[in-house]
Structure formats: C-alpha cells, structure tokens
Amino acid sequence: MSYVESYFEGDVHRDVESIVLPDGLRLEQRDEGLVLIGDEKRYGKPLSVDFAAGKAAHRRRFGGGRGQLVAKACGLAKGMTPYIVDATAGLGRDAFVLASLGAQVLLIERVEAISALLEDGLKRASRHSDTADIVARMTLRHGDAAQSLAELVASAHFSPQVIHLDPMFPHREKSALVKKEMRLFRELAGDDNDAPRLLEAALDVATHRVVVKRPRKAPPITGPAPQHTLEGKTSRYDLYVHRSLKVDR
Numbered sequence: 001m002s003y004v005e006s007y008f009e010g011d012v013h014r015d016v017e018s019i020v021l022p023d024g025l026r027l028e029q030r031d032e033g034l035v036l037i038g039d040e041k042r043y044g045k046p047l048s049v050d051f052a053a054g055k056a057a058h059r060r061r062f063g064g065g066r067g068q069l070v071a072k073a074c075g076l077a078k079g080m081t082p083y084i085v086d087a088t089a090g091l092g093r094d095a096f097v098l099a100s101l102g103a104q105v106l107l108i109e110r111v112e113a114i115s116a117l118l119e120d121g122l123k124r125a126s127r128h129s130d131t132a133d134i135v136a137r138m139t140l141r142h143g144d145a146a147q148s149l150a151e152l153v154a155s156a157h158f159s160p161q162v163i164h165l166d167p168m169f170p171h172r173e174k175s176a177l178v179k180k181e182m183r184l185f186r187e188l189a190g191d192d193n194d195a196p197r198l199l200e201a202a203l204d205v206a207t208h209r210v211v212v213k214r215p216r217k218a219p220p221i222t223g224p225a226p227q228h229t230l231e232g233k234t235s236r237y238d239l240y241v242h243r244s245l246k247v248d249r
C-alpha cells in the first residue's frame with residue numbers, strides 16, 4: 001500500500017443512502033454494482049462504473065498505450081511515469097487509463113453521487129484479476145479539489161508532479177441533442193463554471209505541469225495562457241508547464 005492510500009484510507013464516501021440527489025434520480029445497489037437511475041426515456045440506461053468490462057476494458061487492451069493523447073499530455077513516456085492528481089475525477093475514465101499505464105493517481109471528485117459510483121467501481125475492479133493491480137494505483141478522495149489540494153500541500157508531504165483537469169464544458173445545444181448517457185451525468189455535475197479557480201489552485205500545487213482537457217474548438221480556461229497544446233480529433237489538451245519531467249531513476 002502506498003503512503004497515499006494509507007493516508008486517505010477512510011476518507012472516501014461510504015454512506016450511499018444519505019446522498020441527496022436531484023428530483024427523479026435514485027441510487028440503487030444491484031448485483032452488478034451501484035447504479036444511478038432516472039426516467040429511461042429522458043436519461044437512457046442507468047449509470048454505473050465498470051472498469052473490468054465494456055469501453056474501459058477495450059481501451060485498456062487496444063487504446064494505444066502511452067501514445068494516447070491523455071498519456072502524452074500528462075508526460076508519460078519511456079522511463080517517465082509521473083505522480084498524477086486527477087482533480088476532476090468524474091467516472092474515473094481518464095484516471096483509469098493513466099493508472100493502467102503505470103501511474104499512481106489520486107482522484108478528487110466533489111459531487112457525492114459521482115464519487116460514490118466511482119468508489120463502487122474501484123471496489124469491484126479491485127476484486128477482478130484483470131484490473132486489481134491497476135486500481136491499486138488509484139486513490140479516491142471526495143471533496144472540492146481546490147480545497148483538498150491546498151490542505152494536502154499544507155500537510156507538507158505532498159507534491160504531485162502533474163495535475164490533470166477535465167472540467168465540464170457548458171453545453172449550448174438543446175438538451176435533446178446531448179447524448180442520453182451524458183444527461184444523467186450532467187444532471188449531477190452541472191457546468192463547473194468555477195474552473196478558473198481550480199486551474200489557479202492546481203498551478204500553485206503541481207511541481208511540473210497542469211494539463212487541461214477541452215473540447216477541440218473551445219477557448220482555454222480563463223487565466224494564464226497555456227504554453228503548449230496537443231490536439232486530438234475531438235478534444236485538446238492545454239499544457240501549463242512549470243518544469244520538464246525527468247526520466248525515472
């Protein structure tokens with residue numbers, strides 16, 4: 001167990017029944033795990049986190065390894081595996097990719113229901129032989145990341161090399177056009193309009209770089225200009241670099 005895991009043990013949300021949800025949504029413990037359910041016509045299928053099957057498993061096996069945009073942005077290269085904080089953890093998809101490539105990742109998520117779904121997914125993945133080693137490198141903390149990062153630094157033994165941010169981007173199109181599977185998630189997460197404050201906090205704490213995922217055509221987050229960008233088909237990474245990452249010893 002890494003020091004981070006033991007440090008955070010017990011800090012993760014466990015009491016699912018007390019979670020307050022928007023009207024019409026509910027969390028249910030089923031055989032396949034914890035699921036978030038809403039009216040199917042409006043929201044489509046229930047939402048849950050499964051790292052051992054589906055898209056996560058496919059991407060783990062065929063996704064392109066360290067050649068993937070998120071890996072390049074976070075500085076994973078031959079001989080370089082930085083310590084990463086994913087300060088906008090969501091359902092943990094990006095963090096799982098980074099951990100599957102060998103990185104230790106601290107995930108921070110402020111929305112209680114999302115954090116509970118993620119915690120449940122991590123727990124189930126820890127019992128699966130394909131994913132146990134990977135999720136052993138992932139540690140979840142529930143709370144606001146700007147505040148958590150400041151507390152962690154104040155505790156004096158914490159200095160993440162890379163901080164990954166993927167705040168929600170406000171959608172302008174009518175809700176009918178937003179993919180059904182995203183609607184449940186959006187209902188919980190909102191628009192993350194305070195992303196500039198989070199970027200500022202991350203820049204204060206990361207020793208090497210902060211990387212921000214944006215839709216390809218979106219402007220950067222309001223604040224200092226990124227020094228570099230990496231473009232993919234639909235998304236882009238803005239890179240704010242303090243200093244270069246050195247090769248592992």
Ligand SMILES: C[S@@+](CC[C@H](N)C(=O)[O-])C[C@H]1O[C@@H](n2cnc3c(N)ncnc32)[C@H](O)[C@@H]1O
Binds near residue numbers: 095145167189
């Ligand atoms: C677009 S989603 C991230 C998706 C994630 N990258 C993934 O791969 O599943 C953004 C998430 O960041 C969370 N978030 C935004 N600002 C935050 C903050 N200041 N502290 C903690 N979580 C935050 C939101 O609640 C939401 O769940």
